[in-house]
Amino acid sequence: MKRPQATAITSGKGGVGKTNLSVNLALALHRAGQKVGVFDADLALANAHLVLGCRPNRTIADTLSGSCTMAETIVESQHGVKMIAGGSGLAEVMGLSDETRQKIIRGFSELSGELDHLIVDTAAGVESNVIDFVAACDRVIVVVIGEPTAFVDAYASIKVLHQETGRERFDIIVNRAPSLAHGDQIFSRFRAITDKFLKVSLNHLGTVPDDEKLGRAVGKCEPVISSFPDSPSAKAILKIAERIRSTEPPMVDEGAIGFFRPMPDYVRAAAKGA
Ligand SMILES: Nc1ncnc2c1ncn2[C@@H]1O[C@H](COP(=O)(O)OP(=O)(O)OP(=O)(O)O)[C@@H](O)[C@H]1O
Numbered sequence: 365m366k367r368p369q370a371t372a373i374t375s376g377k378g379g380v381g382k383t384n385l386s387v388n389l390a391l392a393l394h395r396a397g398q399k400v401g402v403f404d405a406d407l408a409l410a411n412a413h414l415v416l417g418c419r420p421n422r423t424i425a426d427t428l429s430g431s432c433t434m435a436e437t438i439v440e441s442q443h444g445v446k447m448i449a450g451g452s453g454l455a456e457v458m459g460l461s462d463e464t465r466q467k468i469i470r471g472f473s474e475l476s477g478e479l480d481h482l483i484v485d486t487a488a489g490v491e492s493n494v495i496d497f498v499a500a501c502d503r504v505i506v507v508v509i510g511e512p513t514a515f516v517d518a519y520a521s522i523k524v525l526h527q528e529t530g531r532e533r534f535d536i537i538v539n540r541a542p543s544l545a546h547g548d549q550i551f552s553r554f555r556a557i558t559d560k561f562l563k564v565s566l567n568h569l570g571t572v573p574d575d576e577k578l579g580r581a582v583g584k585c586e587p588v589i590s591s592f593p594d595s596p597s598a599k600a601i602l603k604i605a606e607r608i609r610s611t612e613p614p615m616v617d618e619g620a621i622g623f624f625r626p627m628p629d630y631v632r633a634a635a636k637g638a
């Protein structure tokens with residue numbers, strides 16, 4: 365059986381559109397026939413459930429406290445996308461240890477049969493919680509917008525992820541571009557910087573235009589591809605989902621801890637010795 369694929373959606377700078385892209389890409393993949401889950405890995409300030417319009421009565425904090433299993437934490441949204449919610453201002457999910465994060469990642473194996481694809485919506489930046497969840501994914505998408513501060517932060521984020529995880533390929537989505545042509549230019553400018561200083565290869569997965577309909581959809585607590593399917597942002601996101609479906613993620617190191625990957629030998633050995 366093929367194991368589910370995990371895709372991280374991350375960024376250097378906050379507020380660039382990760383959560384909206386995560387939820388809408390998940391819905392687009394679901395509509396293409398996949399069983400999809402969104403994991404809100406922005407654990408302390410979780411809000412993906414709001415964009416998906418669902419009210420989870422359980423969060424990852426309940427799994428950690430042992431009051432429910434991972435499978436019981438899943439909530440199915442009205443759109444058919446499943447959700448594993450993070451907490452919001454919950455002390456239990458702030459400042460997690462490395463071991464707890466690894467426990468969360470390994471806990472997803474329980475859901476292997478229920479999912480074809482997991483979209484992991486991370487927090488912004490390069491804190492260890494972001495790095496660990498990103499490293500555990502097969503595909504990594506970095507969201508960039510065409511502002512100098514976002515370029516600097518996205519560059520820093522890719523540099524740290526490359527150094528810490530050895531990953532060389534990153535997919536890029538340019539968000540909030542004035543037009544698709546501008547998106548190509550923004551990507552080229554950004555790639556020129558990484559090409560100069562880093563040994564990484566960037567793949568332009570697509571551009572999502574700046575679209576007031578997306579803001580309106582957020583106001584209605586609905587994914588834009590559901591409330592405004594003909595809007596420019598919805599069409600762009602559907603195209604990107606198709607690219608995700610039709611391309612393989614890079615090969616990952618099966619010896620590292622990851623979502624749905626077999627437990628690495630060193631972890632198994634440590635568990636036996638404990
Ligand atoms: N393509 C777009 N067009 C117009 N507005 C957008 C677009 N993408 C995002 N936005 C606006 O940016 C806001 C922030 O988006 P979102 O919450 O998805 O960002 P984020 O990267 O997840 O933020 P955080 O780093 O805080 O988690 C949205 O509520 C929306 O108003």
Ligand SMILES: [Mg+2]
Nearest residue numbers: 382383406486
């Ligand atoms: Mg977010």
